[in-house]
Amino acid sequence: MQDQAIHGTTIRPVAIGQALSLFWASLGLGFVKLPLDWAYLTSQAPPVFNAMIVMFTLAITVFFIWKIGRGKNWARIIFLVLFVLGTVPFIFIVRSAFARSVVSGLISVLQMGLQAVGLFLIFASPGKQWLQARRT
Numbered sequence: 001m002q003d004q005a006i007h008g009t010t011i012r013p014v015a016i017g018q019a020l021s022l023f024w025a026s027l028g029l030g031f032v033k034l035p036l037d038w039a040y041l042t043s044q045a046p047p048v049f050n051a052m053i054v055m056f057t058l059a060i061t062v063f064f065i066w067k068i069g070r071g072k073n074w075a076r077i078i079f080l081v082l083f084v085l086g087t088v089p090f091i092f093i094v095r096s097a098f099a100r101s102v103v104s105g106l107i108s109v110l111q112m113g114l115q116a117v118g119l120f121l122i123f124a125s126p127g128k129q130w131l132q133a134r135r136t
Contacts, residue, residue: 010130010133010134012069012071012130013126013127013130015121015122015124015126015127016068016069016121016122016127016130016131018118018121019068019117019118019119019121019122019127020065020068020069020118022114022115022117022118022121023061023065023068023114023115023118024065025114026110026111026114026115026118027058027061027062027065029107029110029111029114030058030111032107033104033107033108033111034054036100036101036103036104036107037097037100037101037104038050040100060082064078064079064082065079068122068131071130071131071134072131072134073131073132073134076119076122076123076131079119079122080119080123083115083116083119087112090108090112093108094108094109094112
């Protein structure tokens with residue numbers, strides 16, 4: 001779908017909406033996976049610490065998804081940087097997730113895949129042009 005001008009603004013491309021849906025789905029899968037991993041997580045660190053990490057991660061992720069949806073170009077760049085930084089640890093984390101539970105490992109891989117496709121959509125046309133045109 002091509003961008004259309006309406007009263008000096010542009011309509012958000014379908015690709016952006018699809019990317020946002022993928023990001024939200026990935027986040028939602030985290031809530032499915034959390035109970036599967038909770039016993040392991042609390043064996044590694046106190047429950048309060050784990051709860052704080054989960055809340056912090058949730059808040060940061062929601063913030064960046066929301067900002068990308070609002071057309072903030074800087075948010076997609078930071079989201080990409082965080083994704084790339086998380087890729088190396090992911091290799092080790094997903095191996096241990098599969099060792100504990102196949103379902104947990106599959107959810108982890110699905111989350112990574114959803115985020116990767118979402119990032120592709122916001123860095124490819126027309127998402128890229130829409131976000132770059134709205135730089136702020």
